[in-house]
Amino acid sequence: MRHTLLLIAALACQAADLTVVTSGAFRGPYQELAPTYRADRLTLAGTDTIDINNALRNDKPVDVVIADSATLADYARQGKLRPNSQVDLVRSKISIAVRAGAAHPDVSTLDALKQALLSARSIGFSASVSGNYLSSELFPQLGIAEQIQSKIKRISGHPVGEAIVSGEVELGFQQISELLAVKGLDVIGDLPASVQRNSTFSAAIPTASQHPVEAKALVDWLASPAAFDAIRHFGLVPLGH
Numbered sequence: 001m002r003h004t005l006l007l008i009a010a011l012a013c014q015a016a017d018l019t020v021v022t023s024g025a026f027r028g029p030y031q032e033l034a035p036t037y038r039a040d041r042l043t044l045a046g047t048d049t050i051d052i053n054n055a056l057r058n059d060k061p062v063d064v065v066i067a068d069s070a071t072l073a074d075y076a077r078q079g080k081l082r083p084n085s086q087v088d089l090v091r092s093k094i095s096i097a098v099r100a101g102a103a104h105p106d107v108s109t110l111d112a113l114k115q116a117l118l119s120a121r122s123i124g125f126s127a128s129v130s131g132n133y134l135s136s137e138l139f140p141q142l143g144i145a146e147q148i149q150s151k152i153k154r155i156s157g158h159p160v161g162e163a164i165v166s167g168e169v170e171l172g173f174q175q176i177s178e179l180l181a182v183k184g185l186d187v188i189g190d191l192p193a194s195v196q197r198n199s200t201f202s203a204a205i206p207t208a209s210q211h212p213v214e215a216k217a218l219v220d221w222l223a224s225p226a227a228f229d230a231i232r233h234f235g236l237v238p239l240g241h
Contacts, residue, residue: 016211018218021046021055022066023128024159024174025092025201028181028234030066033227037218048157049128056080059208063215066222068129069200076204082212085205087223090236092199094130095176097185099164105171107189114142116171123148124169126178127156133197134173141195161185175199176235200239 105116125131161182223240
């Protein structure tokens with residue numbers, strides 16, 4: 001079955017060059033999988049929320065977009081995606097990291113997480129779904145939003161992990177897959193279960209796609225068992241069949 005899926009993928013990709021835009025949460029698995037699906041026929045045109053919004057709002061000729069399911073559902077309501085083209089790919093959790101070799105604060109409980117945040121010299125999180133949750137819900141829930149406001153930084157244009165490695169921030173939060181994709185980090189834990197926010201990331205075909213048939217073949221392949229090993233390698237849970 002796996003060989004059949006790979007053959008279908010290769011044949012489909014021979015028919016057209018496809019342009020893909022993905023959320024950073026799926027960047028690692030995508031980059032690992034693309035060579036199997038003939039990377040010479042795939043163009044990765046963006047890997048963050050800014051690129052996704054720019055492509056869909058401006059009807060750019062993108063063939064596949066991968067983003068959190070809520071964002072895609074909103075764009076579908078706006079008529080920016082082909083009807084019924086959205087396919088769930090993975091479920092992701094928010095994790096916490098420090099620079100490799102640095103002290104590992106305890107983040108295993110709510111009280112410990114709160115103390116780690118209060119003690120950190122600087123805190124970074126992404127300018128996307130996980131960062132929005134932290135700033136608008138979690139930090140206020142912990143009762144420390146005002147106390148840590150001066151040392152938090154919303155990271156845009158590059159992964160939070162890179163900001164940790166460079167020393168831009170000391171303690172960083174992001175989707176587990178995005179942290180695991182950066183060398184020089186220690187992932188020290190996940191958000192405690194009681195405040196964890198799992199996100200679903202899906203693939204869809206924009207109405208502006210010039211190759212919708214070939215795009216569907218790629219989406220179906222990314223949701224197939226052929227992609228599961230790469231997905232799990234980056235700490236994600238596959239949702240396809």
